[in-house]
Structures are given as structure tokens and as C-alpha cells.
Amino acid sequence: MAAPRQRQALPIYVINLDRADDRWAAMQGSLNQLGLASERISAFDGRAGEHKEVSRYDEALSRRYGGAPQSETTMACFASHYRVWQQIRDSGQAALVLEDDLVFQNGFLEALALARQRIEERHYIRLFALHQKRRYQEIESLPNGLRLVRLTYRPIGAQAYLLSCEGARRLLAHAKRWFQPVDDYLDCFWVHGLAPYAVQPYRITHADQGHSFIQSDVPGYRRSFSEQLRFKLRRRWERTMARIWLMRNPPS
16 A cells, blocks of 8 residues: 655645636646646636626726726636635635646745745745736845746736735735735735745746636726726826835845
8 A cells, every 4th residue: 555645834725617627637736746746726717607606796886997897808817816805814824826728847846845944934935927027126046047036016817826824814814805806906906915026037927828827807898088097097197106114124
């Protein structure tokens, strides 16, 4: 009889739609090859309206601050991450959160290990972002050519991040009403107080698997002139808030 597998010290949660078995199989296979066990977290299916019973979406706020409503799939994506934050908070244990369309590059295990060593101090550490050339402050030079950085504004994406129990608690505490995509909310560090750390260069790439099952814009929606103006003003206000918060909270 085979020896029982030891419990993995760092849980890995993969957010995946139940109908996207191919993506789950690909992610599980890739992680298994790296010697990592993972747990499938069923994503809410926005097309089926599965998220509506738990949603905290506020359309009035969405229109007021972003100049447009959010799509059902966008809010389902938020609900899926929110569910994982609840699980991390309740478990009392930090975890790696992954979406299901990633490719792991050489050096990923080293980046993960270094982030894991620092997660209880930093609470939220990205292992990937869509905007990879955003400005940053280097905090620490790490082995194997890696570095711990603090990002300065809107790296975008929620594909791969480590989150501590305290980090999950803060995200949940400030997500009473949803009016923006989940990656935008993660980037609002001046709201929830989680500085945007990352281990760079990223050892993950975003797989080109076509249109996302989970998140999309409202089909055919176009902002009016006043809505476009509101959106631009909000982005300017956010940049100001980001600069103020970063100045008041220097990295340690």
C-alpha cells in the first residue's frame, strides 16, 4: 500500500468553471509535474446567473464611479475570488490563488518559495500581472535573479497571487459592495490597505486560450460622453489616491 501523501504546506486553489474540464485538467497536470497538489474551486458561472444569490453588485455605484454597468460574467468572477478569500480567512492559512489559463515557466517554483517565505509579513504578493512594465520600487534582491518589488499603480489581472489570512480578511472587510472587476479591486490598495507586492520577473505567462469563460465586458455597451468623462475622472482620482497612499506608507 502506498504511503499517504503528506499535506502540502501551502494550499493551491485553482478557480475553474465546472464545464471547463479541459482547463482544469491542463492546470492540474502542469502543477502535478511541478510536484504541487491543487484544489479545484468551482467558479460561479455568470452566463447561468449562479453568482446572483451571493452577489453584492451595486449597479448604481458602478455607473457612478466607472461610467458603465458590469457584466454578469465580471461579477461572477468577483464572486469566485470572494469565495476563495472566505476560504483562506476561515482556514487561517495563506494560499496561492490561480486562475485556470496559465503556463508555468522555469523558475516558478523558486519564485513561489520566495513569495511563500514572505507572505505572512507582506500579506499579498503577486506572481503575475498583465501590465508587466508598470513602475515599481525594489524592496529586496532575491536569489536566482528575482526581486521583491512594490508596484505603484494598477498592474491589472488576478491570475496568480499569494494571500495570507490577514490579507483575505482585509479584502473581505472592504468588499461590502461590488462595482468594479475583481482585479481593479485588488489594485485599490488605498482602499483595503494591502500594498501591491510582487516577485519579478514573473515566471508565469498567460495562456492564449481565446475568450475567457469567466470575465467579459457588457456585450455591445458603449459609454456616453458623460460616462467616458466620469471614467477618466475616476482614473485620475485613483492615481492621486495611489500616490498619496504610497507616500504615507513607505515600504519597510
